[in-house]
Amino acid sequence: MAKKKLSTRSARRAGERAAVKLTQDLDKLARLEPGGSPERPLPLESASQVEVTARGKPCPLCRGELRLEEHAAESIRGARLRVARMMCVACGGRRELWFRLSAEMLN
Numbered sequence: 001m002a003k004k005k006l007s008t009r010s011a012r013r014a015g016e017r018a019a020v021k022l023t024q025d026l027d028k029l030a031r032l033e034p035g036g037s038p039e040r041p042l043p044l045e046s047a048s049q050v051e052v053t054a055r056g057k058p059c060p061l062c063r064g065e066l067r068l069e070e071h072a073a074e075s076i077r078g079a080r081l082r083v084a085r086m087m088c089v090a091c092g093g094r095r096e097l098w099f100r101l102s103a104e105m106l107n
């Protein structure tokens, strides 16, 4: 019985491609979640909740711990938003979480 020499390698390549695809899908999915993009900000009562809420989220790619790198105020298409920029300590994946402060909506 002759075995196909390529089978192991091509199977591994297919696995790697699937892993990359999965990461891209998870990343895309995370952006569609509330807070995943400026179009879908999470409502918050006050700015002091931004960092607490951001720290409570796991990495969407590997469920690892996210480290908060920046908490910034941004104005996007007239909306005043807060963004928490985070990096996963496990896989290095980056994640942005967007918030809209209800108090600032009144201004």
Ligand SMILES: [Zn+2]
Pocket: 059, 060, 061, 062, 063, 064, 065, 088, 089, 090, 091, 092, 093
């Ligand atoms: Zn991760």
